[in-house]
Amino acid sequence: MNLVERYLHAVGRRLPAKNRADILAELRSHLNDTLEERFGGQASEEDVAELLKETGEPTKVAASYTGGRQYLIGPELYPVFRMVALIVLAATIGGQLVAIAVGLLAGEAHAAGWNAWAGLVNSIPAALGSVVIVFLILQHFGVNPDLKEKEAWDPKTLPAFEEDEKVKPSEQIVGIVFGSIFLGLLAAFPGKIGFITFPGGAFYPDPVIAQYMGWIILALLAGIGLNVYLLWQGRWTTGSRVAQVAVNLLSIGVLVLLYQGHTAWLAAHGSSGLFPSLVKFGEDIAENIQVLGMESFRLAFGIALVVTVVDTVVELVKLVRKSLRKESVPGN
Amino acid sequence: MKTQNQNEQLDNLSQELRRGALPLAVLCMLQENKYGYALIGDLTAAGVEMDQGTLYPMLRRLESQGLLQSSWVVDGARPRRYYVISPQGREVLASLSGEWQKLSRVVQSLLEQIEK
Numbered sequence: 457m458n459l460v461e462r463y464l465h466a467v468g469r470r471l472p473a474k475n476r477a478d479i480l481a482e483l484r485s486h487l488n489d490t491l492e493e494r495f496g497g498q499a500s501e502e503d504v505a506e507l508l509k510e511t512g513e514p515t516k517v518a519a520s521y522t523g524g525r526q527y528l529i530g531p532e533l534y535p536v537f538r539m540v541a542l543i544v545l546a547a548t549i550g551g552q553l554v555a556i557a558v559g560l561l562a563g564e565a566h567a568a569g570w571n572a573w574a575g576l577v578n579s580i581p582a583a584l585g586s587v588v589i590v591f592l593i594l595q596h597f598g599v600n601p602d603l604k605e606k607e608a609w610d611p612k613t614l615p616a617f618e619e620d621e622k623v624k625p626s627e628q629i630v631g632i633v634f635g636s637i638f639l640g641l642l643a644a645f646p647g648k649i650g651f652i653t654f655p656g657g658a659f660y661p662d663p664v665i666a667q668y669m670g671w672i673i674l675a676l677l678a679g680i681g682l683n684v685y686l687l688w689q690g691r692w693t694t695g696s697r698v699a700q701v702a703v704n705l706l707s708i709g710v711l712v713l714l715y716q717g718h719t720a721w722l723a724a725h726g727s728s729g730l731f732p733s734l735v736k737f738g739e740d741i742a743e744n745i746q747v748l749g750m751e752s753f754r755l756a757f758g759i760a761l762v763v764t765v766v767d768t769v770v771e772l773v774k775l776v777r778k779s780l781r782k783e784s785v786p787g788n
Numbered sequence: 789m790k791t792q793n794q795n796e797q798l799d800n801l802s803q804e805l806r807r808g809a810l811p812l813a814v815l816c817m818l819q820e821n822k823y824g825y826a827l828i829g830d831l832t833a834a835g836v837e838m839d840q841g842t843l844y845p846m847l848r849r850l851e852s853q854g855l856l857q858s859s860w861v862v863d864g865a866r867p868r869r870y871y872v873i874s875p876q877g878r879e880v881l882a883s884l885s886g887e888w889q890k891l892s893r894v895v896q897s898l899l900e901q902i903e904k
Contacts, residue, residue, distance in 0.1 A: 483840075485825070
C-alpha cells in the first residue's frame with residue numbers, strides 16, 4: 457500500500473465514522489493535487505514522506521476535524537463529577553466494610569470469606585462506572601446548572617453573604633456517607649436487622665424495623681438527596697432550610713413510629729415503662745434477652761428522636777431569624 | 789532566551805489576531821465554486837497564509853453552519869469537493885464585513901492616538 461493510503465488510514469482511524477469517508481476523500485484529493493503540482497506525478501517516496509510530514513501527524517490532523525471535543529466529561533461538569541465519584545466511592549467501600557464487620561459479629565462465616573472481599577473490589581469499578589454513565593448522560597444533554605448562562609441575569613439576585621449561610625461540606629459528606637451505609641446495610645441484610653443473644657447465638661430480627669422498612673428507606677433517601685443538593689449549591693437558602701425542616705419532620709415521624717412500635721411490642725410482651733426488664737424478669741432467658749434487645753433499639757430510636765427534634769428546632773429558629781432580618785433591612 | 793520568548797509571544801498574538809479574520813477571508817474568496825487546494829492557492833496569492841490543516845476543518849464547520857454549500861465534482865484525474873458561499877453565508881458576510889470595518893476604524897484611531 458502506498459504511503460498516502462497508509463497515512464489516510466492512520467488519520468481515518470481517529471475520525472468519527474460519520475464523516476470519515478468524506479474527510480478522507482477530500483484529504484486524498486488535496487494530497488494528490490499537491491503532489492501533482494510539485495512533482496508532476498513523478499514524486500518519489502521521499503517526496504511523499506516530506507509532504508506528509510508537512511501535512512502533520514495523523515493524530516493532530518484528525519483532532520482538527522473533531523472540533524476538540526475529545527472528552528467524556530467536560531471541564532464544567534468535572535468538579536461535580538469528581539466530588540460525587542469520591543462520595544460514592546467512600547460510601548461503597550465504607551458500606552461494604554461495615555457489612556463485612558456486621559456479618560462477622562453476627563457469626564456469618566461467609567461474610568469474611570474471599571467472596572466478600574472480591575465483591576468489595578468488584579464493586580469499586582461498578583460504582584465508578586455508574587457515576588460515569590450518569591455524567592455522560594448529563595454531558596450529552598448539556599445539563600450544566602452552574603455555568604449555564606441564564607436569561608436576563610440580575611446581579612441583585614446574588615445571595616447576601618453571611619457566614620452561617622455557607623454549607624460546610626464535611627457535614628454534608630458525613631451525612632451522605634452514613635446515610636448510604638445505612639441504606640447499604642438495609643439492602644444487604646433485608647429483614648436481618650436485629651440482635652443476637654451472644655456471639656454465634658440465636659438471631660432475633662426486629663419485627664418493628666421490618667414493618668416500617670419502606671418509611672426508613674424513604675427518610676434516608678430524602679436526607680441523602682438533600683445533602684447532595686446542599687453540597688452542590690454550596691449555600692443555604694430559605695428553600696433548602698425549609699426542605700431540611702421537612703426532611704427532619706419526616707425523620708421525626710418515622711422515629712416516632714419506630715419508638716411507638718417498640719413500646720407496643722414491649723407492652724405486648726408484658727413489659728411497660730422505660731426499662732421494665734431491669735425491674736421484672738420473666739423466666740425464659742431467651743425472651744428476656746429479646747426484651748432487652750428491643751428496649752435497646754427503642755432507646756437508640758428515642759435518642760435519635762431527641763437529636764432530630766433539637767436539630768429541627770435549631771433550623772426553625774434560623775429560618776425565623778433570617779426572615780425577620782430580611783424584613784428589617786430598609787428597602788427590602 | 790528572552791528574545792525567543794518574545795518572538796513566540798508575538799507569534800501567538802498575531803496568530804490570535806488573524807484567527808478571527810480567516811472565516812471572513814474564506815467567505816470572501818468563495819463567491820464562486822472552488823475546491824480546497826485551489827482555494828489555498830488563491831488565499832496565498834491574496835496574502836492570506838492558511839495551511840490545509842486549518843482550512844479543511846473550517847470549510848466543514850462553515851458548511852455545517854449553513855454558510856457554505858459543497859458538492860463533489862468528478863472532472864479530470866480525480867474527484868474534488870467544490871465549495872461556494874450560500875445565501876445565508878452572503879447575509880452573514882455582509883454583517884461581518886460591517887463589523888470588520890468598524891473594528892478596523894476603532895483600532896486604527898487608537899493606534900493613531902499613540903503615534904501622536
